[in-house]
Amino acid sequence: MNHPSEIQLSLTESAGLNTEAMPVSLYTDPAQYEIERERVFRRAWLKVGRVEQIPNRGDFFVKDIAVLKASVIIAHSEDGKIRAFHNVCAHRANIVEHRSRGNARRFVCRYHSWGYNNAGELAHVPDEPGFFHLNKKKCGLTPVSLDIWEGWIFINMAPEPEVSLKAFLGPIGDALAGIEYPSPEHALVLRGEFRANWKVVAENFSEAYHISSIHPKTLGPIYAGPLNPFSRPISANVHGAHRTMSTWLNPAAAPFANAKFAQWLFTADHSVTGTRKEGQTNPLIEHEAINPKKSELWASDVNWFFPNWHMQISANQFWTHEFWPTSASSTIWEARFYYKKAETVRERLQREHFTSHITDTMLEDLGNIESMQRGMESGAKSFVQFNESEILCRHGLEQVVKWSAATTVKDALG
Ligand code: FES
Ligand SMILES: [Fe+2]
Incomplete structure (x- = not known):
């Protein structure tokens, strides 16, 4: 098919990543988990909160x-x-x-x-x-x-x-410096423990390829459309151990602004998916590293900091995901959606509406995460395949392999 010009093709190869299938054992082997404890989680800088x-x-x-x-x-x-x-x-x-x-x-x-x-x-x-x-x-x-x-x-x-936080973050720390985060003091927290390896959980929130398939009524009409039916990203970049991706916004999604489900996404002051109004400007939109191509058809950015933290940004809001392993096959997932505190009954009801819908949407994801882990553990398949749109998953896994093998952090970052 012809992709719209916003879509950057050959993401995987231009980022210098391999294109091979990747081993399932990285998600299931208890020995791999033991290596990750010491070589990934004990050596990486881990985001634990905000000031x-x-x-x-x-x-x-x-x-x-x-x-x-x-x-x-x-x-x-x-x-x-x-x-x-x-x-x-x-x-x-x-x-x-x-x-x-x-x-x-x-x-x-x-x-x-x-x-x-x-x-x-x-x-x-x-x-x-x-x-x-x-x-x-x-x-x-x-x-x-x-x-x-x-x-x-x-x-x-x-x-x-072995290295400072600054050295660990490297170019992504410089690129994303100076963001004015709206309402950083107020987060809605969603938390749950799931029977899946932490990488399986993290990968779910790192690709839009699944959106039209498992979220057809909620996120699908916004992130996919006839011009881009499989939600190919606008762009993706790897920054050392870390990675970013910009997702595409269906221009035909605007009519959904009047639909019931879309209210929580399109409420003017806290929409989640980059529903920029015509002429709207704010410091988030204008930051150079957010929507780096400055595409008109931009929904949101995924910034995945190695190993287990996501910071996602749309035109009006930011939100985060953390993925904390509790065993080789279980993970605590914590999401924080930041927005200003409700000051009126109407705003309060909007927040409740938002909460119930975002929870339903997340449940569409999380059921698949657990069944994916079961399939991986069955031994039926030795490899998983990654699409272009799953470039962040591939890069994440490649970095885990690199850190698992590296005897020093400098080597892992090199
Ligand atoms: S006072 Fe802490 S263990 Fe005794
Ligand atoms: Fe999803």
């Missing part, structure tokens, strides 16, 4: 990272600095903080009440004279490396990270 989650001194949240069997406190300390620590007591290694978030001057281990200040220093030991050779200065909470890029909080679980 707006902990705006005040004493604010904290806890991130449990099952793939590394770790629990981490991210705290806004009294001195204004944001720090991360292992959530593990220096007395006899109990978990210290059991709340998922809050505000605390002290983290007190409930077992024997050792207390730590929110800079992680050991501040209180009951019956201190009863200990032998106790050096309180050496008994703080064990620090975890933390750095912040554009308001996004990253941690690195290596005892000493």
